[in-house]
Amino acid sequence: MDRESIIKQLRNKGLKVTPQRLAVIEVLIEQGDLHPGARLVYHEAKKRKKSLSLSTTYATLDELSRHGIIKTLQFDRMENRYETNREEHINLICERCKKILDYKVPIIVDSRGVAKKTGFSITDTRLEYYGYCRDCQAKTKEGGDKCVEEENA
Numbered sequence: 001m002d003r004e005s006i007i008k009q010l011r012n013k014g015l016k017v018t019p020q021r022l023a024v025i026e027v028l029i030e031q032g033d034l035h036p037g038a039r040l041v042y043h044e045a046k047k048r049k050k051s052l053s054l055s056t057t058y059a060t061l062d063e064l065s066r067h068g069i070i071k072t073l074q075f076d077r078m079e080n081r082y083e084t085n086r087e088e089h090i091n092l093i094c095e096r097c098k099k100i101l102d103y104k105v106p107i108i109v110d111s112r113g114v115a116k117k118t119g120f121s122i123t124d125t126r127l128e129y130y131g132y133c134r135d136c137q138a139k140t141k142e143g144g145d146k147c148v149e150e151e152n153a
C-alpha cells in the first residue's frame, strides 16, 4: 500500500491527516517489510515530526488498524507488530531475532467458500510459520547460541 492510498482511505473514513499521523504512516510504508512494533515506529517517526508522542503513535496505529488500513499482529511473547501488506500471505516468524518475513501464498483459500460451507462468519485470518531465519541459522552454526545472545544484549 502506498502513501496516497492510505491518505485517501483516512479521508474517506472522515479521519484527519495530521502531520503526526502522516509521519507514522510514512514510517509504516518505508519499514513495512520489518513489520515494525510501535516503539520502532515511534522512534523513526519522531525523526520526521519532533512533536510526536508515544501515545499518539499507539493511538494512530490503533486507529489505522481498527479501520482495516493496516493489520495488528498480536503475540504472546513479543510486542504487537504492524503490517501494511493486506494481501493474503504467510508470515514467517523468526523465534530468535523476531524478524517477520512475508511469503506470498501460491494458492488462495476461498474463505467465502469456507464460510458458506460451515456457516462460520470469518472476521480475520492469520497464516504464520514459526522457526528460524537464514541469518539466525548461520549464526548458530558459527558460534552457537551464546554468540547470538551477546549480540542482542
Ligand SMILES: [Zn+2]
Pocket (backbone or CB within 6 Å): 094, 095, 096, 097, 098, 099, 132, 133, 134, 135, 136
Ligand atoms: Zn532470525
